[in-house]
Amino acid sequence: KNEVEQSPQNLTAQEGEFITINCSYSVGISALHWLQQHPGGGIVSLFMLSSGKKKHGRLIATINIQEKHSSLHITASHPRDSAVYICAVPGIQGAQKLVFGQGTRLTINP
């Protein structure tokens, strides 16, 4: 089974701060997913990446395949970024069978 560890589990910051959430996994993968779960429960896919870096607005995701590590960065954080951020990787039984991290609960205070 591919083990996924996220850190920190909880993060509270002030509006405008630069945020970093980390994800490590145990088995080599083809692609890694970052998801956002809103306070109301809805889940949105943010990124799917297999190498290097991807950017969407104020969100940046990076991955280091050799070190089995990915980071999600948020620049100029805003209270609407408050959510749970979840990392997911394919399990050893196939690319479609994702294994999810426990999530990082981010709270941005105004």
Place this chain on the structure above:
Amino acid sequence: DAGITQSPRHKVTETGTPVTLRCHQTENHRYMYWYRQDPGHGLRLIHYSYGVKDTDKGEVSDGYSVSRSKTEDFLLTLESATSSQTSVYFCAISDVGETQYFGPGTRLLVL
């Protein structure tokens, strides 16, 4: 947003009764998934489908069965609901090599 709906959105049932949750998509995606989300466990795969009548077990499949008779519908059945199956259930869809899109979720309470 991907066209994916779940029904019902909320359900309360009693132990021992059968329950069926429905996931419906309008995107014609090949893959469909059922997950459950519980505090302390995160999201876990129950079953997934890679085509009509083609399904495979996930990490927590015991006590659940699925069926996919049409591309657009993926049903999750709890043959005899237990309190341990109280959870939030998410359906998701994807195409080959693409990201997964999640439905709004179904809150199930088994008393």
